[in-house]
Amino acid sequence: MKVATFILARLMPVWIVLFALLAVFMPKTFQSWDAATNPAIGFVLFIMGLTIDRSRLKGFMIRPSRPLLGSFGKWLIASIVSIVLAFLFFGVSEISYGVIMSGIVPSGTSANLNSLIGRGDLALSMTMSAIDTFIGPLITPLLAKLFIGSSVHVDYLAFLIKIMEIVFLPLTVGMFLQWKFSKFNTSIKPYAPIASAIALYILVLGVAGNASKSLLQHASILPILILCVIVQIVLQMGLGYGYAKLLRFDESSCRSVLFEVGICNSALATVLANDAFGPLAGMASMANMLCNLTLGSLTAAILASVPTHRLKVIRGGNKKPTAKSL
Template sequence: MTTWQNHWMLRGAVFVISRLMPIWIVLCAAAAFQFHSIFTPLGAVVGPGIGCVMFFMGITLDLARLKMLLKKPLTVVLGSAGKWVFAPVTGVTTAVIFCGLHTAIGSGIVMAGIVPSGTSANLNSLIGGGDVAYSVTMSAVDTLVGPFLTPLIAKLCIGTGVHLAYLPFVWKMVRLVFLPLLSGIALQSFIPTTRTYLTPFTPLLSAFALYGIVLGIVSGAFHVLSLNSDIIPLVALAVLLQVGVQMVIGYLYGRLLRVDDRSCRSLVFEVGICNSALAAVLAQDVFGSMAAVAAIANMVCNLTMGSMVAALMKGNLRIGKGRKRKERPQILSNGKEVRYGESLRK
């Protein structure tokens, strides 16, 4: 296991396939549009792909650290609550400004702000020197409450203009998110070695699942995109503003809560990056392909902006402002302690 974990081939594969995710997302979207007839069958695996990502998250979740944080849950609850307040408000505001709330595009933009935080938020928190355990714990709370809050907020915000069956929506969230996550947690609880052996490979498996989701959704939306190609630049601008504003609000919210700098960095990605892949699946099923395109555009944007912001934060760790900072070590999923910003230098 240790050999595999530190093997140069695995590290190289993780870097190429997972760390370069924004590039691959764009390439997958372009390929799905250009060769849509080839990738259309992948539309059938979009839902299972989301379930796989949630399952892998459940397997790799640090349960000991999760229990430790949940003993003093106020900071975690407030951080997660900020995401469920600021991201939906930003999404609704963006939709109203750019295209109208009760349109397919508007529904997709709103959906991208009312789902749990994305798993890439945890990765970017690590890269940017945030509190990884805090980030993962907030994501876990988001995922647990998401099956209930997402359909409720959708019904309140956009359900008046379209037909949205609440209970089937809740069941879809439970089936795609809650059950796979609990299955992963149960597996690592009853067979602890599962987490040990699978953790090094989960970034690759999750990345491949995500790429399959993009290929399936974009290829399925080919005809809608072709007929509405003139609106794509407007969608790109809207989601760019949406993600950027959410990230800024996340940092300011951390300052308002008076948490430390590492926690503020984690809140940037907690509020700024939502699970757009899940949003795309739900938007496509409920509001149609064009709504899913808006969520996919958000995915490309938040992955790209997230990695760029994390890289800038990493640079700030090295340069600083002439002050020496004493930071607590972060506990990674493999149990190792990593000092502030140290993981990326290895």
């Protein structure tokens, strides 16, 4: 089991890059996999429902100050970083609109998965994602109008129904099973990282295969675009972590904020950018998705081996214990 977890979950960045390249250069094989992307996301949320700490989640719902502060930081940091980098790298252009869209959408589902793998506070991550999900249809069009100068229409009802189907329903079912069948939860928990990683690989294959044509047609701009979105994601994650530290969050909470701020829902951004601004904008958001999946999983794999607390070293360790200390 340890070997399988290492190969399939800890080496996730390697597999994501390989699968993305495979789907881009063999699109006919994987274009049909696009239909499996929503079920794959839903399965990841189902696994999270089985493993989430329900007592922590209940505590955040009673006292929501921490997730509200985290969500505020996500919208502030991701929006500013995306706007500055978009105009710095591409000026006023179709591509810059796609870069901006990648930062003004709700946090991505993989942020929750990376919090799980990277020893973050999954309950905090899920609570922030829930807040993002409900306010996103209002904030995203507003920010697009403000910073891009164009209206992005979001069908709130259709968006809410989609989120209910692929996020809240599987999550709720997982939590119900955890509550009703605690032994089932204990037996399935060791397999959670592997199952979630496989579902994420299916998502990458489906999305990359479907975007292959646009990526290959504009291959010449890919290097500078990839550089831009890497800087975008790294800055967002770093500033998100620093923001949480300033608020005196504990280490596991800081890790969750890092992923929530750094990884936005680029799949949604791709659809919105492509519909509102054209294929080049959609391609920029797609590049962000591939990079945030890779960088996010790499960061999670690194943090998974780093404990969230350190044992305090007692100075003067050579001193003999006194009767009082004993």
